[in-house]
Amino acid sequence: MDHDKSIGITEMRKRKFAHQVDVCVSTDRNAIADSYFNNYSDNLSYEEAFEDLFNGKYILDLIKAIWGPETPYRLLDCGSANGLTLRQFDKLGIEAWGIENNAHIHSKTPEGWRGRNLLGDVLKMPFENGSFEFAYVTCLPYLPEEKIDQALKELFRVCRVGLLFQGVTTDMTEEVIEDYMLFRGLRTFWTYSEWSDAFVRNGFKLAVSNPALLDEIWRIEQETDEDDWNWYPNKESMRYSFFSKP
Numbered sequence: 553m554d555h556d557k558s559i560g561i562t563e564m565r566k567r568k569f570a571h572q573v574d575v576c577v578s579t580d581r582n583a584i585a586d587s588y589f590n591n592y593s594d595n596l597s598y599e600e601a602f603e604d605l606f607n608g609k610y611i612l613d614l615i616k617a618i619w620g621p622e623t624p625y626r627l628l629d630c631g632s633a634n635g636l637t638l639r640q641f642d643k644l645g646i647e648a649w650g651i652e653n654n655a656h657i658h659s660k661t662p663e664g665w666r667g668r669n670l671l672g673d674v675l676k677m678p679f680e681n682g683s684f685e686f687a688y689v690t691c692l693p694y695l696p697e698e699k700i701d702q703a704l705k706e707l708f709r710v711c712r713v714g715l716l717f718q719g720v721t722t723d724m725t726e727e728v729i730e731d732y733m734l735f736r737g738l739r740t741f742w743t744y745s746e747w748s749d750a751f752v753r754n755g756f757k758l759a760v761s762n763p764a765l766l767d768e769i770w771r772i773e774q775e776t777d778e779d780d781w782n783w784y785p786n787k788e789s790m791r792y793s794f795f796s797k798p
């Protein structure tokens with residue numbers, strides 16, 4: 553039997569990329585395992601790595617540059633783990649809520665944040681239409697390809713202004729993927745432009761269409777990222793990471 557005929561584009565790309573960067577990658581098609589959070593980055597757990605990896609001000613600077621909203625506003629962290637992001641957003645004056653489907657990491661939500669960090673699935677969220685001005689979305693590549701449209705429709709429903717998409721893509725630099733062991737749990741491994749097509753066919757439009765704005769968000773990215781490599785492979789890929797409701 554020819555297995556490769558049934559594995560789909562995501563598994564084929566994971567295997568090819570893993571071979572290129574000489575990483576041993578699990579090719580099972582399961583959702584994120586609990587161990588993913590115990591060794592999130594550099595042998596550190598999600599909690600231990602959090603302050604180094606997450607920068608709420610950076611997210612807010614991007615939102616400000618792209619949409620220029622009045623504060624305070626409501627933001628949904630879609631794929632919020634144990635809700636540590638909510639505390640950072642709160643300190644910056646944003647009313648942030650989270651939704652997370654992994655019960656293990658969700659159970660570690662600090663006491664004071666349980667009311668705002670909900671255990672649930674992006675595919676069916678317990679929020680009214682238009683509950684949030686913005687969504688910061690990190691969970692999508694962990695969904696199987698055939699569920700992406702449903703997730704995007706649900707995000708379109710709960711979001712009023714726009715969203716930031718963050719996730720591992722096929723066209724990221726090899727250094728980034730290798731450094732962060734980013735294959736783990738991935739079930740949809742698409743290019744930026746394939747993701748963008750999916751957002752657009754579900755009603756969103758590109759939020760960054762003028763070159764001056766693209767320059768500005770690229771500047772924010774360059775000034776924030778102190779590592780010697782970039783999360784985004786190039787400026788153009790940032791155009792495919794922010795989406796507005798028409």
Ligand SMILES: C[S@@+](CC[C@H](N)C(=O)[O-])C[C@H]1O[C@@H](n2cnc3c(N)ncnc32)[C@H](O)[C@@H]1O
Nearest residue numbers: 606631632633651652653654673674690691694
């Ligand atoms: C890369 S982590 C990001 C965590 C956090 N947002 C941050 O920026 O530090 C992505 C999260 O999405 C969650 N996730 C995956 N599939 C999901 C789903 N279907 N619904 C909700 N959350 C999901 C994962 O369990 C994980 O906690």
